[in-house]
Amino acid sequence: MTLTPPRAVQDHQLADHSVDARMVTLTAMAPVVGTGGALAAWTLLKLIAIATNLFWFGRLSALPVAPAAAAWPITLLCPVLGGLLVGLIARFGSDKIRGHGIPEAIETILYGESRLSLKVAVLKPISSAISIGSGGPFGAEGPIIMTGGAIGSLFAQCFHLSAAERKTLLVAGAAAGMTAIFGTPIAAILLAVEVLLFEWKPRSFVPVVAATLVSLAWRPWLIGPGPMFPTAAAPAGAAWELPAAAGIGLVVGAGAALLSVLLYRIEDVFNRLPLHWMWWPALGAVAVGCGALVDGHVLGAGYGSIQALLDASVPAKAAATLLLVKATVWLVALGSGTSGGILAPILILGGAAGCLLGQLLPGHAGFWAMIGMAGILSGAMRAPLTGALFAVEVTRHFEALPCAVAAAGAAYAVSVLLTRRSILTEKIARRGRHILQEYTVDPLDLQQAEQLMTREPQTLPGTMAIDEARAFFAGQARFRSYPVVDAQHRLIGLASRTDALRWQVERTAPDTTLAKAVAGAGQPVAYPDTPAGVVADLILETGIGRIPIVDRATHRVLGILSRQDLLKPRGLRRKAETGRRRFVGRPTSGA
Secondary structure, eight states: OOOOOOOHHOOOOSSOOOOHHHHHHHHHHHHHHHHHHHHHHHHHHHHHHHHHHIIIOOOOOOOOOOOOSHHHHHHHHHHHHHHHHHHHEEEEEGGSSSSSHHHHHHHHHHTTTTOOOHHHHHHHHHHHHHHHHHOOOOOOOHHHHHHHHHHHHHHTSSSOOOOHHHHHHHHHHHHHHHHHOOOHHHHHHIIIIIIIIOOOOOOHHHHHHHHHHHHHHHHHHHSSSOOSOOOOOOOOOOOOOOHHHHHHHHHHHHHHHHHHHHHHHHHHHTTTSSSSSGGGGHHHHHHHHHHHHOOOGGGSSHHHHHHHTTOOOOOOOOEHHHHHHHHHHHHHHHTTEEEEEEOHHHHHHHHHHHHHHHSSSSOOOOOOHHHHHHHHHHHHTTOOHHHHHHHHHHHOOGGGGHHHHHHHHHHHHHHHOOOSOOTTTTHHHHTTTTOOOOOOOOOOHHHBHHSSSEESOEEETTTSSSHHHHHHHHTTTTEEEEEEEEEBBBBEEEEEHHHHHHHHHTTTTOOOOOHHHTTTSSSBBBBBTBBBBHHHHHHHHHHSSEEEEEOOOOOEEEEEEEETGGGGHHHHHHHHHHOOOTTTTTTOOOO
């Protein structure tokens, strides 16, 4: 008898990576998504400029301009008016525009089958432009990640794609949007890997790279060439700079953890207010207006403040004021549920902290501001590679990468030790959804069937009568099913307790042999070199809890792989994680 294993078993070939022609298809689609992300970034920046000109200068213009603190009624009223408009858009448009974008994108990826709506793609940039243009202390990166992701998701929904493939194009759009804004393609790709993709596979990595590079090619035409924050700050090349950078990373990493805790404490306060959440952004904007009366630099995205910190043109007292006031207004405004990003404010806070700490260190204060930015970005987002590469890409000072890595690594270490969740995942966790940002290889994909199977399993001869089989299952059987084999131990099929009961109900002739009773049942099998993960998928698809493992050439039964066997790799991994032994210097027994 010839058995035909499922196509998943037949087609699977052992390789370092899981890749097929679908990667080529997604990569061919990526340039469209990359172009869409770049155009979305250009549109968002224009919308922010229009909103800023309308709110603060009363003119209709798309020329870039920063909010400027005016007389106190205007400084207070502009942010409040912007908050009211954002609340109305969220209430009567879509509440998915609330927040800073990245947690919403993560939740859509993990729990929403990577499906974002056209309404979000349209309303998110509009609401963010109003929020930032009216003086909200936010950046454009969170909104563009959400908007670019929505473009990628909408494009993917036009085709017959899986949820994983839609995720790839969603993240490609998000990375393309970030690249267009900041001109940081490597950091955008790493952000995709560290924060959004929850995997590192060619199927997702290659299309994200393609979309990001297409967006980078569009950037000089749409937004402008060169680094976003050119600066003369550079490392001196001294050996002591690495430990100094790590020390700054420890400080700003602890600060990032504190910011996350404070943000969600403030959010809890708003949740207890006897007001509909539609009014919260306007209430939070009151704090923005009051903060602007103390320091007008806290208004808007604050890209000018980032440039000034990198240029070391901010005195220590002004840097301290900017740090305290910007942190306060940003936390209150973001905790109110308005629309805006976190990256630019975090960069300002890290830059101000680095600038202040740099007063105690030799060298250019702007260099230490850049190191503070790398550290706080890593600690806040739990993305150390993104933090380090972003800081050097956005300034084009790649010679500072070792110090940036030192700060990012130290900040990441202290942040994960101090808080269980990041500023990005805490909001999702509060909705009852667990997020794990550690990437490990599935142990089932490392093990093959022959390494886990029960060898030489008990079998039933094909010549056995079903009357004997019923008696066997009634009294002697230890398992629910057994392989049925011929005289050469070749698999004929699988007999189970369920089969025995069916034969009794159907009054099958008692002298019918098992070979005849189970033949033609379409028994799923696997081979010794079949990955255990493929066998696990086979069990899920068929509902059969014990899969025979047969020789590829002869179909002789070599073993059985059960659900219980599939737990063995987890036990081995747990032992590898927790079993601690000493080998060097260990006492030996014997003479």
